[in-house]
Amino acid sequence: MQSVNPFSNKLIAEYTDHSDSEVSKVISAVYGAWEQWKNTDLTFRARLMNCLSEKLIEQKEELAVLMSNEMGKLKREAIGEIEKCAWVCRYYAENSGDFLAPLSIPTEASESFVSFQPLGPVLAVMPWNFPFWQVFRFAAPNLMAGNAGLLKHASNVPGCALAIEKLFVDSGFPENVFRTLLITGKQVADVIKNPLIKAVTLTGSTPAGKSVASIAGSVLKKSVLELGGSDPYIICEDADIRNAAKLCVFSRLLNAGQSCIGAKCFIVFDPVYEAFKDEFVRLMEDAVMGDPAEPSTTLAPLARFDLRDELHRQVVKSCEMGATLLCGGYIPEGGSAFYPPTVMENVVPGMPAYHEELFGPVAVLFRVKTIDEALKIANDTVFGLGAGIFTSDREKAKIWAENGLDAGCVFVNDFVKSDPRLPFGGIKESGFGRELSLFGIREFVNIKTIVVK
Numbered sequence: 001m002q003s004v005n006p007f008s009n010k011l012i013a014e015y016t017d018h019s020d021s022e023v024s025k026v027i028s029a030v031y032g033a034w035e036q037w038k039n040t041d042l043t044f045r046a047r048l049m050n051c052l053s054e055k056l057i058e059q060k061e062e063l064a065v066l067m068s069n070e071m072g073k074l075k076r077e078a079i080g081e082i083e084k085c086a087w088v089c090r091y092y093a094e095n096s097g098d099f100l101a102p103l104s105i106p107t108e109a110s111e112s113f114v115s116f117q118p119l120g121p122v123l124a125v126m127p128w129n130f131p132f133w134q135v136f137r138f139a140a141p142n143l144m145a146g147n148a149g150l151l152k153h154a155s156n157v158p159g160c161a162l163a164i165e166k167l168f169v170d171s172g173f174p175e176n177v178f179r180t181l182l183i184t185g186k187q188v189a190d191v192i193k194n195p196l197i198k199a200v201t202l203t204g205s206t207p208a209g210k211s212v213a214s215i216a217g218s219v220l221k222k223s224v225l226e227l228g229g230s231d232p233y234i235i236c237e238d239a240d241i242r243n244a245a246k247l248c249v250f251s252r253l254l255n256a257g258q259s260c261i262g263a264k265c266f267i268v269f270d271p272v273y274e275a276f277k278d279e280f281v282r283l284m285e286d287a288v289m290g291d292p293a294e295p296s297t298t299l300a301p302l303a304r305f306d307l308r309d310e311l312h313r314q315v316v317k318s319c320e321m322g323a324t325l326l327c328g329g330y331i332p333e334g335g336s337a338f339y340p341p342t343v344m345e346n347v348v349p350g351m352p353a354y355h356e357e358l359f360g361p362v363a364v365l366f367r368v369k370t371i372d373e374a375l376k377i378a379n380d381t382v383f384g385l386g387a388g389i390f391t392s393d394r395e396k397a398k399i400w401a402e403n404g405l406d407a408g409c410v411f412v413n414d415f416v417k418s419d420p421r422l423p424f425g426g427i428k429e430s431g432f433g434r435e436l437s438l439f440g441i442r443e444f445v446n447i448k449t450i451v452v453k
């Protein structure tokens, strides 16, 4: 396993993968640790989780540099990511007592209630795009719920994976309650099938999700999947167009466009189409590609060269099929994995830019005349993760958000963000299950009914 800096194209470090027998030993150790951990009380777990939160804040500069070097993220975005991890740890330290408190339900019996019991070691297969945040939003609720965690991180961020494991140890968590496995995607099947592993969650692409869910299904283990998105935004004619363009560009370029909930396609009402387009393209073209550590840089390189080449293929193919390029659409000179801000219009069904997730700074504009037409385009996708509406009519927007858009979350007059307090997840090929909030902590627990006559 290697980490390669996508800005300098230099090898950072090489790591030896865990062999199958090492993997078995780690799983047994994690299971052993879980047998103790499940009996600890919530106050003790919360104390350690708060300590982890403090460690993250203490080390945010070094951790941000590590993350930025391994996958290219802007340093200031990386610092924000570490701070958000600290928040999710604090959030679950403070709220797990309420979320996991027994729930009394009156029946004819003298007592009936629901108790939330841990399941055991849970495997988390994670992506490189938010190498800390994705892991912590799994780990904080699960460890608070009394589960143990086993991380299989993306192969291009092994340094982050090992740093996260160390953070748990340094914060005083018992040995082996959270472990990292340095393994390939091919070794995941055997981990899921190991009888000591009780459930699995994957954040990543739809093909990886289908593979993991089918293996988990074959051994009847619960899975949660957080997969890709098409993230349509509807811009109505009564919207504040400058503000809409500003927030849409911000969301599209965040993390170099490599976010499952990054705004990706923009469905604009005819009377404001040209005004939105001009402002949107202008702001996209203003982005400054450069060293992720420099405060003046606003667009980071993509995380890997192969990902950049695949994005370019989607753009080129769509243009060959008739899409119009408004800016970008080329591979810049130099040795970094940059892709320029790119905007396309005249995108129609059949083109990659219509159907496939565009995981980079590439946007698609659609022109529509009615809300029905807008909702039809927004929902004409296999994905259903995030969506947005810009309008000054909040009441109408709420109706379209609730009943019109097929998505796991809809933000009105803002871009979609994850937040520890709100459930996060998708429908259709964006996956199933929820992370964060009350809903996230209750995914991997035994919801046990107890009736006393």
Ligand code: NAP
Binding pocket: 125, 126, 127, 128, 129, 130, 134, 152, 153, 154, 155, 156, 183, 184, 185, 186, 188, 189, 202, 203, 204, 205, 206, 207, 208, 209, 211, 212, 225, 226, 227, 228, 229, 259, 260, 261, 357, 359, 385, 426, 430, 431
């Ligand atoms: P990916 O290729 O699916 O990889 C994600 C993880 O799955 C990596 O650890 C990868 O390991 C592993 N993996 C890949 N194929 C596998 C298989 N067949 N069996 C078991 N494990 C497998 O995705 P990515 O390119 O890293 O991440 C980008 C995708 O993640 C995008 O589609 C994005 O939208 C999605 N995403 C979704 C969310 C969400 O919350 N919904 C959040 C972030 C990202 P290797 O690295 O070793 O291949």
